[in-house]
Amino acid sequence: MVKTRFAPSPTGYLHIGGARTALFSWAFARKLGGKFILRIEDTDLERSTQQSVQAILDGMEWLGLNYDEGPYYQMQRLHRYQEVAEQLLKQGLAYHCYASKEELDALREQQRQAGLKPRYDGRWRDSKQTPPAGVTPVVRFKTPREGYAAFNDLVKGKIAVANHELDDLVIMRSDGTPTYNFGVVLDDLDMGVTHVIRGDDHVNNTPRQINILKALGATIPQYAHVPMILGADGERLSKRHGAVSVTHYRDLGYLPEALVNYLARLGWSHGDEEIFSQEQLVEWFDLATINRAPAKFNPEKLAWLNQHYLKIADDVRLVELATPFLQARQYDLPPEEKLLQIVHLLKERVSTVEELANVSTYFFKAIEPIAALKEQYFSPEIRPVLENLTDRLAQIAWQRAAIHQEIKQIVVDHKLKFPHLAMPLRVMVTGGTQTPAIDAVLELIGQEETLRRLRSQLDTFPQ
Numbered sequence: 322m323v324k325t326r327f328a329p330s331p332t333g334y335l336h337i338g339g340a341r342t343a344l345f346s347w348a349f350a351r352k353l354g355g356k357f358i359l360r361i362e363d364t365d366l367e368r369s370t371q372q373s374v375q376a377i378l379d380g381m382e383w384l385g386l387n388y389d390e391g392p393y394y395q396m397q398r399l400h401r402y403q404e405v406a407e408q409l410l411k412q413g414l415a416y417h418c419y420a421s422k423e424e425l426d427a428l429r430e431q432q433r434q435a436g437l438k439p440r441y442d443g444r445w446r447d448s449k450q451t452p453p454a455g456v457t458p459v460v461r462f463k464t465p466r467e468g469y470a471a472f473n474d475l476v477k478g479k480i481a482v483a484n485h486e487l488d489d490l491v492i493m494r495s496d497g498t499p500t501y502n503f504g505v506v507l508d509d510l511d512m513g514v515t516h517v518i519r520g521d522d523h524v525n526n527t528p529r530q531i532n533i534l535k536a537l538g539a540t541i542p543q544y545a546h547v548p549m550i551l552g553a554d555g556e557r558l559s560k561r562h563g564a565v566s567v568t569h570y571r572d573l574g575y576l577p578e579a580l581v582n583y584l585a586r587l588g589w590s591h592g593d594e595e596i597f598s599q600e601q602l603v604e605w606f607d608l609a610t611i612n613r614a615p616a617k618f619n620p621e622k623l624a625w626l627n628q629h630y631l632k633i634a635d636d637v638r639l640v641e642l643a644t645p646f647l648q649a650r651q652y653d654l655p656p657e658e659k660l661l662q663i664v665h666l667l668k669e670r671v672s673t674v675e676e677l678a679n680v681s682t683y684f685f686k687a688i689e690p691i692a693a694l695k696e697q698y699f700s701p702e703i704r705p706v707l708e709n710l711t712d713r714l715a716q717i718a719w720q721r722a723a724i725h726q727e728i729k730q731i732v733v734d735h736k737l738k739f740p741h742l743a744m745p746l747r748v749m750v751t752g753g754t755q756t757p758a759i760d761a762v763l764e765l766i767g768q769e770e771t772l773r774r775l776r777s778q779l780d781t782f783p784q
Contacts, residue, residue, distance in 0.1 A: 323355030324515045327381075327388075328505065330362045331373035334566030335380035337618065338520060338550050338558065341584040345547060346518040347386045348585070348606040358512055359391035362505070364498045380567035384577050385599060390512070395504050398511075402499040405507055405537070406460050406492060414536045415492060417458035418445040440488040460493035462503070462533055470528030475545035475608045477521070482528040490529055502526055506533045514542050518608070521546035545608050548615045550587055558618055574646065574674025576634065579627040588616035596629060624672040631668050631677070639664045639674065646678035652685035662765055666757050680755075684765060687774050688752025695781065698745040704782040706735050706742060707749070711775045719768040725760040749778040 327343040329335065335343075350357040359381065363369040378392065395402075409415035420428075420441075429439040446463065464487045471481035492503035499507070509517060524546045534541050550558045570580055581599055589612065591597070591605040631639070640660045647654055654660065663684050664677065671677045682688060710731045717723045728746075732739055743759050750771060756762050763771050 322513075322515075323350055323353040324358060324513050325350045325355065325518055326358035326360055326509070326512065326514050327386075328360040328362050328508070328519075329377050330365060330368075331370060331377060332365055332368035333373055334376040334568065336566055337584070340380065340384060340567045340580075341550065341587055342519055342547060343381065343386050344384070344581060344584050345545075345589070345606075345608075345611070346516075347388075348602050349516060349518060349608065350389075351603040352606045355515075356389040357386075358393070358514065359388040360393045360395070360508055360512070361391075362395050362501070362508075364395045364501075364504055366496075366498065376566060376568060383571050384567065384581055393508070393512070395499070395508065398504075398508070399497065399499075401511065402493065402504060402507055403497060406499075406503070409462065409492075409536065410460065412536075413463070415460050415462050416446060416489075417452070418461045418489075418491070419452050419456045419458045420444060421456070441490075443489055446489060457495040459491045459495050461489040462492045462529075462536070464489050464529070464532055470531045472527060472531060472541065472544055474524075475516075475543055476548075476611050477524070477546055477613060480524065480527070484528075484532065487529060487532070492533070502529050503533065506530045506537075509542055510534065510537065510539045516543050516545065518545045518547065521548050545611070547611060548588055548613060551615045551617050553617055553619055555617070574642065574676065574678075575623070575627050576630045576674075579623070579630040582630075583623045583626050587618065588612045596626065628672045631671060631674070634668065636661045636665050636668075639668060639677070642674045643678050643681075646675055647681070647685070650678065650682070650685075652682075654685070659765065666761055666765065670755075670757065683751035683753070683756075683762075687770075687777070690748045690752045690778070694748050694752075694754065698748050699778075699782045700745075701783050703741065703745050704779065706731060706737065707745060707775065707782075708779060709735075710742070710746070711772060711779065714763075714768070714775075715772055719764065721760050721764040724763050728760060746775075750774050 325346040327339075327346050329339050329343075347357045349355075361374055361377070363374070374392075381388070406415060410417070418441075425441070428442060432439045441461070445458075445461070452458065465484045468484050469481045470484060470487070471479070474480050490502055491500050493499055508514075527544055527546075531541055552558050567580065571577070578599070581602070582597060585597075585602050585606075586595065589606070589610060591601075591610065594601075594605075597605070640657060643664060644654070644660075663681055667677055667681055671680060710727065713727045713731070714724065717727060728739075728742065731737075732742055735742075744754060747754055747756055747759055747762075750759075750763065750766065766774075
């Protein structure tokens, strides 16, 4: 059975790159009827936090990336790493190294000055020296000095590295915790991982991990290294490009299906399809169609996709998502039925739920137009027309069709073009010029409040 895994380090939030890796691993397992594992690599004791663990779990849940096993935690498996390290020591496949940090720093500096690649020189590999007193050693793996570590990357193709180019890596720190390259090998082995899908910043680690797996007599999993994500300027993705945590996008009012759709298209494609569901992603996903070149993160494209999903989203769901944003602005909210109507009217005009809350302000409170808008639209000539409209609106049953008919009749009676009336009307009632159909807006604001705003603004018109 196919088994994939996502193994983040809880030293920060679940970011865009990590979420895409998780998505590809999840989709591959789901496509082939396999299992998807979540593993938390928490052996970096200085930087790992429970807050980051929770952020990863929250991000996975929000994106809908359900896992079949886990979350496993490396710190709960310390005995296993120590047991296997001891086994390698007994077999002569690993050794204790007592070199101090100062010694290793001096060695690296000498190598740099000599124009050599900085690497451990194996000074304790076959040493007969007496270990220095009071020093707790690390454990290093005895990397083979002959042959190659080779594998067929499912994205990049064949890769081979000569073993003599690799030094003896530390597999256990002096504090008894495993290093990344050792912990990940044993985790993948013990959990039966068949396919390792991860970022291509790990390509250089793979030959080292293959050598350890061979020493343990293990079956080598298949590897697929996914190219990194760049900013639109071609630089490595960072916060300034929008590479913030997944939950940050949730908090800005993006929908998870939009972010999943966008992440899937970052370096993978199915023909020319731009918009697709998670079900379609699973049906179509293939590692062979992952692009070998780095993908570029485009916030505008993500916003466009989110706008699409907002348009087709259920209004009840959007009210639920928008309510915290509206409450944060301390609006007095109307009954849910009216909120549903407001959301339905506005959702095609916005890119996020937060934006929906921002543009809906005039439904909950009067907004004073800026001076420039008043100067542009509040003319002495249009004032009597608007006074006439206000009087007529006070006499009707407050329904959109009736409001529309009165506005239309005023335009005819005064021989105006529709915008000549509609624009100052919008400014008076909403404080701006960009709204949905004005008759629909007035209906939702309500008759009493609409008339109050019109009369208040008429008093500010020039005579």
